[in-house]
Amino acid sequence: MVIQYKFESLNNYINKCRTNPYYANKTKQKETELARLHFIGKKVKSYPIVVVFKWHMKSKTADLDGRLAKNILDGMVRAGTIVDDNVKYIQKIVHEYIPSTKDYVEVNIYENNQDSKQCMKTNCRGCKYETRCKE
Secondary structure, eight states, X not given: OEEOSOOOBHHHHHHHHHXXXXXXXXXXXXXXXXXXXXXXXXXXOSSSEEEEEEEEESXXXXXXXXXXXXXXXXXXXXXXXXXXXXXXXXXXXXEEEEEOSSOEEEEEEEXXXXXXXXXXXXXXXXXXXXXXXXX
């Protein structure tokens, strides 16, 4: 799923919340609804899942750790795409940086039985998907 929208970064979000007490709720509602609209009609059938966020960003100085996936995950729950966003249903969340000419996010959901190219284990012990593991 590709969402052509520049989601608020955590640093910007915190700075704006310091000056406007209503900014947090307004942004949360707007971004959650945007994500919900993108995921309507899509449903995950088997759990647990791995969610991979590919953040396409123009800036080469932006922080990857400042990307807010919460509003997207909450939108997925509201759309009925996933049952809940707790650890019972989402086993791993991955954030990737993709250099781009536009800011947007690509969300990939891998069910437990799919080849996600992401390790499904919490404590990896040598599978081929993690860079620290041996093939």
